[in-house]
Amino acid sequence: MSETGQNTGQNGLVLAADGTPLKKSLARSLRVEKLRALALIAPLLLFVLFSFIWPIGEMLFRSVDNRDVGEVLPKTVAVLKDWDGTSGELPDETVYKAFTADMLVAIDAKQHTKLGRRLNYETSGISSLFRKSGRKIKKLDLETDGPFKEALIKIDKKWGDVETWKAIQTHSVKYTDGYYLAAIDMQRTPEGAAAQSEDKRIMMTLFKRTLWMSMIITGMCVLLGYPVAWILANLPARSANLLMILVLLPFWTSLLVRTSAWKVMLQQQGVINEVLVWLGMVADDSRLVIINNQFGTITAMTHILLPFMILPMYSVMQTIQPTYLRAAKSLGATNWTAFWRVYFPQSIPGIGAGSILVFILSIGYYITPEIVGGAKGVFISNRIAYHISSSGNWGLAAALGAILLAVVLVLYWVYDKIVGIDNVKLG
Amino acid sequence: MADTHSGDAFVEFERVQKSYDGEVLVVKDLNLSIPKGEFLTMLGPSGSGKTTCLMMLAGFETATHGEIKIDGVSINNIPPHKRGIGMVFQNYALFPHMTIAENLSFPLEVRKIGKSDREAKVKRALDMVEMGDFGGRRPAQLSGGQQQRIALARALVFEPELVLMDEPLGALDKQLREKMQFEITHLAHSLGITTVYVTHDQTEALTMSDRVAVFDDGRIQQIDPPDVLYENPKNAFVAQFIGENNTLHGTVKSISGDECVVVLDSGEEIDAMPVNVSKVGERTTVSIRPERVEFDKSRLHADAHTLKAEVLEFIYMGDIFRTRLRVAGTDEFIIKSRNAPDQTRLKPGEHVEIGWLARDCRALEA
Structure with missing residues (x-):
């Protein structure tokens, strides 16, 4: 026993009463608690793992996954390696023969149209080339119908085009950055990454618009929500609860219904225009265009996301004691100075939390821009949805989604640097 | 009722009444005059009207009837920030997002006092409460007793002639409270400021004050120096409440x-x-x-x-x-x-x- 009343071992470790090191003893006594805690969260953990993390990982993997070409045309890819696409000469007979062999297998398994679709993302027209040639290639016999160079060119003269083979060669790698390039208006060419032709550039516009409009929506929510949150936090409990119900009321209505209601309000023959015309403030033939553009999206989304701004601001403001304002005034500050120098800085964590929430929600918003946004008011998420459900280009959709995720993370990091994430309070 | 009009009154309440709901009077016909430099304590159970009186003096509540005067001038229509009254709040109300020095500098900034002047005054105020080394810290990093001193320094830094204190020692433990009681009285007397102090703790009232006004039911039941109050209570309520x-x-x-x-x-x-x-x-x-x-x-x-x-x-x-x-x-x-x-x-x-x-x-x- 040392003087401090602790057992100390030879190497200076503190020992428990039975002589085992204290740290070990402590870890043992905490083990059961840790296991119990783990068992409690295990169901949710497994659920999240299988229903969220795994599918998202799978989806993100699609943004670089490019095994289609290699899997469907294994022999072709192997022999195409030796061909120099920049020479301007067509590949030789071995390539054509290997291609025919691969295609015969692929057509049997009905894989060639899928491959055509994949290559079509990069070079338009290839999809129909594969589909149309497929029927004719099926009739070829590998043993008797050579040489295949002439046979294929006879089936479709595009097989005699160097560009077609360049496309196959360029996209035969297992993993590609092609989807990411496409997501930022570029493309992978045999010569390397290059800008997309001007008429096809749309993604950067959409990204910029999404970020810019999300910022405007967040700003609008702050401006409109702050006074409401302030009143909520300063009213007596009874009236505050009533007002709170009004704030939460939109949550009880379907998002689709609310957005559709905005459509009714905003359209040219809608409520707002009719009232303005009736009041004579707007001429009948120059009705305001306030839907199917950015104004429509911003208006409807500000309304829909406002509660997400008010709630965190309210819960932060509730914790700011009214005595701070009184103290400031007793020290000689006018109402405005007291608010600006004393109340407002303390409410910033609420603004921060609300802004992050609204901004991240709006950056990925889909339904509202889709319904009231028209062509000028859609977001990047609408493009993602288009590639998922209409064009079937999941790789590009995944790349867009991954970029969006990265943007959010970067903004989160920037926010942490500027405001400090410790300053964010949800209550 | 205690009616202590005197010629040298600095703070005066004249027939002041206050009602919040138009049905019940929280303060009933209050007459009180406080001479310059006096340490007056308003003592009473909760709901007796003492805090309401303080808030009316500070300007956070308006009197329903009657007049409140400082130095002979009615202040009924002067907003709180123009009254120039220092105030110490129950929970100190130190601004959490400012450092101690910024807290003290705040009343000087809003008075548009120059930077060098400001720094000198802040330093003097901090030294006065023996907290000279704490200017760079934030209120949350201080103990209750230290926050109390800072609150006091902040109320005094702009050199007001009148300081109000609303149960400022309520949150401190007994030993610290007794120490602060002594320090506050000492400071108030050495600076010669008039102090109105609200408490429900009768020991505090007796040990600190020049005079104590005992409140109950919206009226001053007795206003006297502590020894008179203790030994010669004028009615059953005062007798029961004091000691x-x-x-x-x-x-x-x-x-x-x-x-x-x-x-x-x-x-x-x-x-x-x-x-x-x-x-x-x-x-x-x-x-x-x-x-x-x-x-x-x-x-x-x-x-x-x-x-x-x-x-x-x-x-x-x-x-x-x-x-x-x-x-x-x-x-x-x-x-x-x-x-x-x-x-x-x-x-x-x-x-x-x-x-x-x-x-x-x-x-x-x-």
Whole structure:
């Protein structure tokens, strides 16, 4: 026993009463608690793992996954390696023969149209080339119908085009950055990454618009929500609860219904225009265009996301004691100075939390821009949805989604640097 | 009611009334004048109107009726930030997002005082409360006692002539509270500022104040220096509220000058001093301080009335002994005696006779 009343071992470790090191003893006594805690969260953990993390990982993997070409045309890819696409000469007979062999297998398994679709993302027209040639290639016999160079060119003269083979060669790698390039208006060419032709550039516009409009929506929510949150936090409990119900009321209505209601309000023959015309403030033939553009999206989304701004601001403001304002005034500050120098800085964590929430929600918003946004008011998420459900280009959709995720993370990091994430309070 | 008009009044309440709901008066016809440099405490139970009075003086509540004057000028229509009154709040209200120095600098900044001047004043104020090294910290990094000092320094830094304090020591532990009580009074007197201090702690009121105004039911029940208040309470409420008191109920049997005889409900007779009774046969509540009760017969007048008492409990409290007795039908009669070498320690079950000087036993209204 040392003087401090602790057992100390030879190497200076503190020992428990039975002589085992204290740290070990402590870890043992905490083990059961840790296991119990783990068992409690295990169901949710497994659920999240299988229903969220795994599918998202799978989806993100699609943004670089490019095994289609290699899997469907294994022999072709192997022999195409030796061909120099920049020479301007067509590949030789071995390539054509290997291609025919691969295609015969692929057509049997009905894989060639899928491959055509994949290559079509990069070079338009290839999809129909594969589909149309497929029927004719099926009739070829590998043993008797050579040489295949002439046979294929006879089936479709595009097989005699160097560009077609360049496309196959360029996209035969297992993993590609092609989807990411496409997501930022570029493309992978045999010569390397290059800008997309001007008429096809749309993604950067959409990204910029999404970020810019999300910022405007967040700003609008702050401006409109702050006074409401302030009143909520300063009213007596009874009236505050009533007002709170009004704030939460939109949550009880379907998002689709609310957005559709905005459509009714905003359209040219809608409520707002009719009232303005009736009041004579707007001429009948120059009705305001306030839907199917950015104004429509911003208006409807500000309304829909406002509660997400008010709630965190309210819960932060509730914790700011009214005595701070009184103290400031007793020290000689006018109402405005007291608010600006004393109340407002303390409410910033609420603004921060609300802004992050609204901004991240709006950056990925889909339904509202889709319904009231028209062509000028859609977001990047609408493009993602288009590639998922209409064009079937999941790789590009995944790349867009991954970029969006990265943007959010970067903004989160920037926010942490500027405001400090410790300053964010949800209550 | 206490009406203490005087020529040198610095703060004056003239017939001030306050109602929040238009039905009940929280403050009823308040008249009060405070001379310059006085340390006045408003003491009373919660809901007695003392804090409302303070808030009206600070400008956070408006008087429903009457006038409040500072230095002869009515301040009813002057907003709080123009009154130039320093205020210390119950929970200090130090701005959490500012450092201590910024907190102190705030009242100077809004008064548009130059930077060098500001820094000098902040430093002086911090030194005054012995917190000179804490300027760079945030309020949350300070202990309760330190925050209290900063709140005090902030209320004084712009050199107000009047400082209001709203139960500023309520959140501190006993030892710190006693230390701060001394420091606040010392500071207030050395700076010569007028202080209005609100508390519900009567010890605090007695130890700190030049005068104490006892509030109850929206009125000042008594306003006097602490010793007068303690020894000569004017009515049953003050007697009961300030310090500890034994109360007995009875009827006045005879009055002669400043002495009277009261027949208790148990039939026994005691000596008392008539305070709020004037007629024979009147009902009365008599009150006696526990430390003024004698159980040693040799120290009483030969002809003094005594009461039979049975010791129920003896509590050793260190500096004093506290003995609970059954007297005249009540089990809650308390005697306090000093822990001196020759002091008798009563034992439970013992029977004694108790008595007192007539002037220590005050016959108040029933």
